Each structure stands twice: as structure tokens, then as C-alpha cells.
Amino acid sequence: MTTPTTTGVLLEASGISKTYGAVVALRNASLSVRPGEVHALMGANGAGKSTLVKILTGAVRPDSGTISVRGKPRMAHSPADARRGGIVSVYQEPALIPDLDVRSNLRLTETPLHKFRHWLDELGIERLDLGRLVREVPLATQRVIDLARALAIEPDVLMLDEMTAALPANLTEKVLEVIGRQRGGDRSVIFISHRMIEIAAVCDRATVLREGETVGVVDVTPGSEERIVELMLGDTVQSMPAASRAAQDRNGAEPRLVVRDLTAGTKLQGVSFELHPGEVLGVVALEGQGQDELFDILAGADRPSGGELMVDGKAVSFHHPADAIRAGLVYVAADRAEALLPQRSVRENIALPFVTRLRRWGPINLGRESKAVRGAIKTLQIDTRAAREVRRLSGGNQQKVTIARWVAGGVRTMLCFDPTRGIDIRTKNQIYVLLRDLAAEGAAVLIYTSELKEIPLVCDRVIVVFGGRVVGELHAADADEPALLRAAYNLKADALMPEEIAAEVVAEATDSPARETDA
């Protein structure tokens, strides 16, 4: 396993393509990793990173392309196969079996115990009872166990897919230190992270993907972040029709929603902002920065561990989505499956929350209901040819149904979480026009979207969430894609410096898992 290679490349993937139905995930991706380097794989949301990872680890088969390890062709057909070929990966969610103890988990992957102990030590976890059920071990420790297990196998290529994303900072530091020490040997590490500081700290080179294609390989040096961001963006000119909305004068108007110092575990660490009537407020964040928790709390699906919510000037606390709906906060999810009754008709799906609001008991007033439903269908231009079963509608039309149900009831505040995910351009635009219309009629809209270039089309104002807190605010006029992406990576000069944020995350994130351990 440790024979020196004559070629300068340890892992070579080229011409990889993969389509899912009509969606092209990868068109021509390549990756070349040298022995002894820590190699970053970068790309914006939807650039194809996760598909490439799945292909390298054998979870998905590509439509075309070749992969070789140490010069030998090697296309993995399953994770077990990839493992035998020397590629082992660690994900954000640990691949440990919760109902088995740690020792059994090691046996499952045939991991040598003494090496596992060694790496666990190196990673700063010295006392671990191997007889404990994984389920009873704190999540942060589980992540480190997963990493130590992978290191103990001594794979040719260790792939770390966002594994630091949810790690408390003291452990992240240890992990980065250990990864950094892998450099210069015979093996290599592929490192995927949203945090530029981590990339800068441990990586030698970075491969950048955009729209399913490898667009460049960059030597990571001080200042190369800008180059990476440029590559991730491509030649998107800043020609987006800037929203021609005059900043409304809001002096005196009461904010519809006030969020103050909202916290939730380690995921949200004091988020504050205001949402005004007639405004579309965008939330910009990389994946997993706390936006999911924020929307869950606002929609009443989850409870915060601290902070205040005020609707129309009154403090509220939600115990159930019904509370949020009653307070006028309605939620549009990215995943339509969360919101729809797929086997029921368009009418029933639109009327569902509306009915529950009209009256609690007794027969439904069908006349009134159908009038409201018809109005909503018309406003949203829902294609009703397949109206008898919602699951037969296209994704875009399904999403329109989830929005229509709130429009039918008369919406005051709409929370949209990535509402255009996986929807065609035409429907997207219709949805954006609708959101603008709602705002013009006095509704307030809070929208998170993973598609940055659409922010200026729909938003008046943008807040940037990073590491569980609001790190910046932009006006729509300044919110072109490069500016947004820089802000999302927290590279903006007028926001807090990345190092400061990191330091604070260290201070706050460390204490809660520790408490978990004591219990």
C-alpha cells in the first residue's frame, strides 16, 4: 500500500457526467489529486459537488467518465467497493449505527482497534468507553469517532464532505490540525467545506466546479479566495435587471415581525431582524448555517431555546404550526412533499388550512370554499388539467398549490424556504411576480433561496446568515451575485472578520456538547 508511485497523481477522475432525468448534475467534471496533498473541492450550491462525491464513493454510477487510483482504472460500484479501492469518506452525518456500541461499529468496518485509539487520541478524545451505544454518545463526539475510524483504515484517499460543518470549534481545530498533518505523505485528503478559512488553513489546491463542470484548479495561497469565488461565479455579468423598487419610507410603520436574539442549540446564536409590511426580505446563507432552524421556529414547527418573537408588536410563542398560522405566519416549504396531500385534489389541497381556519366543527361551507379556491387558482395560474390528484402535477404547479392555499385565506406574512427549488424558469418567474404582488398589497415576505442570482429579482433587502447569526445586511441594489456570494462566505470587509466569527463560534459552541457529555 505504501509503494511510491511514479506518476504524480493519486486519484484521477475525468470526463465525469451524470444526469438525473432531465436535470444535468455533472457534464464534464474532472478532479486530479496528488499524493500528499489536501485538495479542496469547491462549488456553489448545485454545482455538482455532492454528485461527484457520490460517484467517487460508489454510491452513484456516472453516465460516462473514468476514475483511476494510482494509475489503475477504478470505478467503485458501492461504498464497500470504494473502500477496498482505498477511498473512504466521512460525512457531516456520521455513518455510525446508532443501535450498536462503538466497538461493534469498528468491527463492522473491520477497523484496527489500536490505530483507532491512536487517532482518537490525536483528535483530542482520550476517554471513550467502547462499550457505549453510539446513540448515547454526543453527536459531536460521534463525528470525531467517524473520522478516527476512517483515519485508522489509512485509506489512499480520505474524503471529508462537510464534516466540519456541524462540529464545535475546539474539535474543528483539532480535526484541521490532524488533517494538515496528513500533508506530505503518500496519501491524500479531499476536503469539502463552506468555510474559506478552513480551506485556506489546510488545503494545497482547490478544484472548482460550476454547473457540473470543472472550471479551474487553484493553488491555495493567501488571497486566492477571491480567485476561487470568481471561478465559482463564472462570467456572470452584473446585468440582472436591478429591481426598480424605491425604498419605501417605513418611518412610523410597525414591523410585521420582529425577531430578537433568537437562539436554538448551537445552530442559531442570536439572530435579530425586522420584517416590514410590503417588504420582501431575503435570507442568504450557505447550506446549514441555521436557516432551516430559523424558518422552522418562525413557522411554529420547532421551539427556540431563547430569544423573542413579536408579531404586529405583540410577543408570541408558538407551540404548533397552527399557532403560527393564527398569528398570520404561513410557511411555504422547499419540499412540496412536506406540504401537500399527494393523492388528493388541487381543491382539497388549497382548502386544507383555509377550512381549518373557517370553522373548527361542522360541515364545510362548500360554496364559500370553492369561490376562494377558484380565485387562488386563477391568481396563480395553476394548470388544472390534472387537478384530481396533486401528485400528477408538475413540481412548479405543485409549489403554486402550496402558495395558493395561503393566498386563498388572505396572507399577511409568508415565509418561503427555497420555494423555487427544482422548478422551471417560467414558473419561477411567476412565483417571483406573485411574491412582489403580495408585497405590493401589504403582505410581508421572508424568503430564503439557494439561487443567489434571483435575490435581486424579488427582494427589497437581504440579510446574510453565517454560523447561526446575521453577519450582514444588503440592499437589493447592491445585491448582485458576486456580492452575495462573498457575503455568504463571510468575506465581506464591512461584516465581522472571519477570524473573529470563528473565535466566537469557538467560545459558544463548545459549552453545549460538553453539557451533553455530563448528562
Added chain:
Amino acid sequence: MSVAASTVDATRSGLSDAVVVLRRNTWTLGLLVFLAILLVFTRLIQPTYGPTGIQGLANSVLPLALAATAQAIVVISGGIDLSIGSMMALTSVVAASNMQDQSDQFAVAVVIGVLLLGLLLGAVNGAVIVVTRVPDIVVTLAMAFVWAGCALLVLRTPGGGSAQWLNDLVLGPLGNEWVPKAGVVLVVIIAVIWIPVSRSRLGLSLYAIGSNPLAAFRSGVSVGRTKIFAYMLGGLFAALGGLALTASTGRGTPVPGPYTLLSVAAVVLGGVSLAGGRGGVFGPVIGVVILQLIRTDMTFLKLDPNLATVAQGVILIGVVMLGSLLQQRRSRA
């Protein structure tokens, strides 16, 4: 450093291993205590309850306990098998019709053949589920009809026969009058088949795919193959159950008994999570004994047998509710 750590681990293990084993198996231990109380209660209401009673209990428990073991293995791996009763009927009639009026040697070959048949039936169940991706509950429900139909094709009415040695294997006491052969056979079967499997990597994989299939897949477990293996083991235990039926009654019955649903009840009572990944086979076996003993007690109390069935259901819900309440309280503490 690592050497020191492992020695610490070794010295600690002597002391704390027992504690860990006790803590992990609180549910099974609780069931044992419940069973002991039930036995004392039986003796109180029926002072003549003795070796004969135990003997009868063991005979009625054996096929059901094997069915429960089959079900437990499948449920642990995240599935459910509704065809266990039908597989028992099919294997039972195949055994009875082939052993009738045949030599003892031939009967040995039949027994081996029937066990292989069980593995095959299970493999078909598992393979259909894995290949078609139709939910377990649907496939095994359908297969329950298929296997039951096959059983009627083999033997239209109860009949056939059993080798004498097979009858002798499960009927009667072994040495001491308090030790029923059926009980010994059960313990031996589980010890010989389940214990080695559960300690192997394959056994770990069973728990792994039931507990978290994605993590298992990423850990390099072949989820499909492991699932088929789980159903094969289930089929094997169902075949053993079928043989036990033939051995204890001396013939084959083509119409499936109530074994499928009772096996699910025993699994739940035995502390196996229907969501998969948790539990073992000992809990369900004790669960079977408890369910049977309750029935016996009902007859001793001269209760309407229909009422006894109602009581069985109520006890099942009560015990499981109590269990999850205790668990909640423990995790909150």
C-alpha cells in the same frame, strides 16, 4: 498510549461488563421476572400444576417460539415477515408427507431437505423485496398466500406422518421430569444458529441495516444482500417451526395456524423495536412463554376462552405501554 488505554479497558471490562449486560437487557430481565411471578400465580390458582403442566407448556411454546425467533430476526433488520405462518404450514406438510411410512434414515434426509426449503422460501421473500423494492409488508403478505396455497397443493387435508425419532426428540422429559425436551431443543437451536450469527460481522450487519440503512451502506455493508440473508434466516427458523409442528403432532397441517400474528405480538412484547435495529431473540421467546402461560391460567380460572383472547390483547398493549413509559422516564432522567 494506546496500549495503556486498552489495558485500562481490559481491567474495567471484568467489573463493568456484567453491569453493562444487565443494563442492556433490562427489558428481557423484566420479562423473566414477570414470567416468574406468573408461574407462582399459576401454582397458586392450580396447586396441581407441575411437571405435566410444564411439559404441555413447552410443547405448545416450541413452534411459536421458533416463529417468534424468525420474526425477531427479520424485524431487527428493519423488515417484517407476514408469511411465517404459511412457511411453517408448507414446511410442515412437506415434512409429514415425505416422512410417512419411511425409514429413519430417509427421515433425516427429509429434515435436512425441509431446512433447505426454509432457506429457499426466505431467500425468495428477501429477493423479491430487494429486487422489486415493493415494501416488505406487501411482499410477505402476498407470499403468505402463495406459500399457503402451495401447502394445500402438497397435502389437501391434515395427514402424513412423522419419524418416531423426531417425535421422541421433542416429546417427553429429558432426565429430570421438570426438564421438557422441547425446551432443551429450543435452547440448543438458538444457541447453535443465532448466537454464532449474532456475533459475526453478518449479525452486526443485520442490526446495522435495521438501525440506519444509509449509515450501514456508507460503512460498506451490502444492504440488499444482508436483507436477503435476514429473510433466509427467518425462513430457516420458520422451517424449524414447521418441523416442530410435525414432530409434536405426528402429522402435517396445511392450513396455517395463528403463528404469524402471534409472532409479531411476541416480538413486540419481547422488546424488539418494530422500527428495526434494537432487541434480540431471547426477549421474544420469553414473550411467547408468557403469552401461552396467560392462556393456560385463563382456562384454570375457568374464563371464557374468547375472553382469554381479549385479555391477551389487553396485556400486550399494557406491557408495551408500560415499557415505553419507563424508557421515556429513563431518557429524561
